[in-house]
Amino acid sequence: MHAETVLLLVLAAVAVIVAARWLAGRTGLPAAALLTVTGLVYALLPGPNLELDPEIVLTVLLPPLLYSAALDSSLIAIRANMRTVVGLSVLLVVVTALVIGVGFALWVPGATLAAGIALGAAVAPPDPVAALAVGRRVGLPPRLVTLIQGEGLLNDATALTLLSVAIAAAVGDGFSTWSALGSFAMSAAGGVAAGLVVAYGVRPLRRLRRDPLSSNAVSLATPFVAYLLAESVHVSGVLAVVVAGLVISHNAPYWQSGATRLQTDAVWKLVDFLLEGVVFLLIGQQLPAVIRGLGQYAPSTVVVASLITVGAVLLVRPLWLWLTEHAPQALHMRLGGSPVEAETTPPGGRSPMAPRLSGREITVLSWAGTRGVISLAAVFTIPLTTDSGAPFPDRDLLLFCAFLAVLVTLVGQGATFAPLVRRLGLRADAADAARLRNQARVAAVEAGLTRLDEMQAEQHDHVDDAAIETIRAALRTRRDRYERRLEVLTDAEGEIPMSPQYEAALRVRRAVIDAEREELLRWRDAGRLPDEGLRTLERELDHQEHLLPSRPA
Known part of the structure; x- marks a missing residue:
């Protein structure tokens, strides 16, 4: 592909991302669903198309997206809800993968258990981007936001580790339960250790805090350093990025300057905006790749495989949440308590039990399980052949089922998530x-x-x-x-x-700032104030305007 073609595709993608954000703001539809449908429509048109490269997604796109999400999360809040977060991000991923694997082995002609588990591992982890974007807009309660964030940060590591084990079994390396558990434990522990090494390794660089540009350069490089360090020693790079982000986010307020914090926030918002837009466009454009090899399967086989995959993705999650929330009280002890709980726990006593999720909260969390680009990137890592040189069993069928699960959840659940939350009246x-x-x-x-x-x-x-x-x-x-x-x-x-006097005062303050800007421009246009001086004075007014709240709070 020529450089001019690539540049045109990039510019077109940016234009579509901006247009989708504008349309989402006007219609209330999630930008993720709009971008996915746009990519799907583009894939059906003649012209150049981009096929997803799993190596690029997992190495280039995933680390900054995970790191940015970790910076925006709360280590204390996740620790306070650790029981539920671990249940969703580890146990539910494993259960979903096993259900799909067993379903394939029983009802899909010629399918193997290992191949089914590989598909299940790929589609098991939800991508919380779409759900969180909508949830914040409609005012989802903080605890649900924390659970969705915590699950999305940790479940990819579980899924990718389980996927590698399933692929190893499918290509002929054999399968051992104890070996798989040991591999997972080592990968997780090593990922946490690598993340801590990076998080505390950047501490000496905090002297750069007086230079926002240098500090932001370090911030942008950190997720890649964490990922590459972990992968170089064959542990979870995903978990390393998440741990580094959570620890740095928790400690940064102690040493980060105000100027650096403002610029870092702006930089990561832009990175999120562009990368998330690109990955949702990429999802839609994979249609030609996933239907290319379906001709070898009977329509009934495709239908059965699709129903097993989508059915498990939609049904296992609410069933799991209901069962775990109705488990005996002894199983509801927190793995860690919140600061409030610490104050209310009697000396020498046990931490209070975690509050159960209500039926409305279970419904919302169930519908927040939208899948995304990680599921597609994971399933595309399935090799073309086994160790013996034979084609990987049902690879084309697995690709199609993963794509369908992503499409159904991202567009179906994503587009209906906001109306569901409003209908249930679940607001912060x-x-x-x-x-x-x-x-x-x-x-x-x-x-x-x-x-x-x-x-x-x-x-x-x-x-x-x-x-x-x-x-x-x-x-x-x-x-x-x-x-x-x-x-x-x-x-x-x-x-x-709402206070009319407060709102009026805000309007007056904004009007005064606008008048000051206009006067500065008149000075510049008349040649009385150089552009350098104008920019300095504009920054002062920008900071004043930034302090004004959009709503009284």
């Missing part, structure tokens, strides 16, 4: 979250006032009393504003109460 308590933020703001201001008192008492850096009093007055004004807001939020439930 925005007023409660706003109360917590304002309480934290008051505490932060009080800490600032205390530090001022200490500096004044110590005559710190020869700061005069007038400067300290000016800062103290500004802090007290902020504290009074937060406390008034807390009074409004005290009795509020659900939605954040």
Whole structure:
């Protein structure tokens, strides 16, 4: 493919991604489903097409996507829900793979158990991108967001390890349960260790925090370093990336500067936006590749295999969630407690039991199991032949079933997820979250006032009393504003109460900033202010505008 053709495809992809985001904002449809359908339609048209290269997906696309998701997650929240996260990301993946494997061995003519498990391992891990994008927009409760995030971060490692074991058995290396368990344990433990090595290895580089560009360059390189380090010693690169991201995200607030944090957030949002768009377009474009070899199978075989795969993907998940949530209470002890639980646990006593998921929460989590590009990349790693040189059993059928499972869940579940959440009335308590933020703001201001008192008492850096009093007055004004807001939020439930005066004040502040920008432009256009000076002053106004909330909170 010529360089000009590749460039045109890239530019076209960016245009489609931007258009899909705009259309999603106007219609409420998930951008992931729109992009997948667009790629599917493009695959049916004449012209150049891109076939998915699993090596590129797993090595180039997956690490930054996982790392960005880990940076946006909470290590404390995942640890507090560890029992459910492990159940979804490890046990459910294994159960789903076994169900599909047994189904293939029993009802698909000529299929082997190992080949079926390989397919099951590929389609077992959900890709939470589409569900989280919709869930955040409709205000999904924080605990469900944490469960979806935690599952999506950890399940790929389980699936890829299980897939390698199944492929080894299918191509003739044989299968041993104990060997498989040992391989999984070593891969997982090694992945965690590699992630910790990278997370703490970048600590000496925190001196670069005063240089946002250097700090962001290190941030972009980190997931690839973690992945390559783990893969070089034959352990889970996926788990290494996730662990590195979670640990760095947890520790970064202690050493990261404000300028670096703002730029890092912007950089990773752009990376997410483009990479996620590309992978969803790639999914749709794989149609020609997955139907190319279906002619050798009887239609009844294709139908049965498709029903087993899609049925298992759709039904095993809710059944698993229902069974685990209705298990005996002894099985509901947390593997780790939240900070709140730690405070309420009696000395020498056991951690309180994890709250069970409600029926509505189980329904939402069940419908959040959209599959994505990892499933396709995984199934495309199945080799063409076995060790004896014979074709891998039913490889073309496995590709088609995986593609169908991705398409059904990504488009079907993705497009209906928001209406389902709204219908069930499962929303986060925005007023409660706003109360917590304002309480934290008051505490932060009080800490600032205390530090001022200490500096004044110590005559710190020869700061005069007038400067300290000016800062103290500004802090007290902020504290009074937060406390008034807390009074409004005290009795509020659900939605954040709207204050006409507050909204009017925001409009006035934005109007003032707009007027300042217009005046600066007039100075620049009249030749009174150089462009360099304009950019400096614009950044000051941009930071002021960035501090203004879109909603009172």
